[in-house]
Amino acid sequence: MITGSMVALVTPMLEDNNIDWDSLHALVEWHIDSGTDAIVPVGTTGESPTVTPEEHCEIIRKVVKLCSGRIPVIAGTGANSTREAIEFTASAKDSGAQACLLVTPYYNKPTQQGLFLHFKAIAEAVDLPQILYNVPARTGVDLLPETVHRLMAIKQVVGIKEATGDIERMTQIRALCGDDLAIYSGDDLTACDLLMAGAKGTISVTANVAPAQMKKMVDAALAGKQELTMSLNEPLLGLHKSLFVESNPIPVKWVLAELGLIRQGIRLPLTQLSEKYHPELRAALHLAGLN
Secondary structure, three states, X not given: OOOEEEEEOOOOEOOOOOEOHHHHHHHHHHHHHHOOOEEEOOOOOOOOOOOOHHHHHHHHHHHHXXXXXXXXXXXEOOOOOHHHHHHHHHHHHHHOOOEEEEEOOOOOOOOHHHHHHHHHHHHHHOOOOEEEEEOHHHHOOOOOHHHHHHHOOOOOEEEEEEOOOOHHHHHHHHHHHHHHOEEEEOOHHHHHHHHHOOOOEEEEOHHHOXXXXXXXXXXXXXXXXXXXXXXXXXXXXXXXXHOOOXXXXXXXXXXXXXXXXXXXXXXXXXXXXOHHHHHHHHHHHHHOOOO
C-alpha cells in the first residue's frame, strides 16, 4: 500500500507548448529531495486531456525512468474511452509504473454498472494495481460507495482517490470496504480532516509548490498527531484555496512559474491565470513562507 504525500504533478511546457523535458526532470528531483512519497504524472493536473496519446505515454516513461525506483510512480491512465484507458494502463505497466490512477470516464456519464464494467475491463486486460479516482465536479459522474465496494472484489483495485471533499463519503466507503481499500484525499482543502479520519495519504495539487510542507503535515496526520497536523496545515490553507481560483492547473502552473521552477506554457483551451488573481496567489505563497 502506497501511503503519504503524493503530488499530482504538473506537465511543464515551453512557451511554444511543447513538453519541457528539462523542467520535468528538475521537478522530479526536487520532489524526491523534498520527501514526496509518490509522483502521479498525467492526471488532471498534468493536463491529460490536452497532451497527445504519444506524449501521455512518454511522460510516464520519463517519470518512471527519472524516479529510478526511489519513490513509486502512480501513472494517470484514465480516459472516457475504456479502450484508450486500457492502452494507457498497459503502456504504464510496460514502463514500470507501480500503480495507475484511473479517473471515472468524464462527459459521457456512464451508469454505475457502466463504471463497474469499465474498471473491471481494465483490470482484466492489465495486471497493475489500480487507484480509482472520483472527482464528480469535473467529470459529471459520481462513483458511489456501493460501486466502490463492488469493485474492491477485483484484486487489482487497491485504493480510491476521493475528491468530493465530503468526509461523510469517506466514512461510507470505509464502512463498506474496511481497511482493505486505501482511501486517498483528492481535495487539498479537506485533506487534513480526511487524513485524521483515516485516509492513507493525499494526492495533492498543493504539493506541487510546497512538497516539503505537505510531507510534514501528512506525516503528522498519519502519526495521529492532531494538533501538530492542524498547525502545519494552517499556513497552507491559502494555497489550498487559491490554487483553485481558476480551473486547475492554471493557478498552480502560474505559481510554479512565479517561483522560477517552470516556464509559462499551458495548452488551450486552458489559458494563463487572470492578472486579478496574482495578488491573491502571492499572498498565499507568503502565508506558506514560500516567497
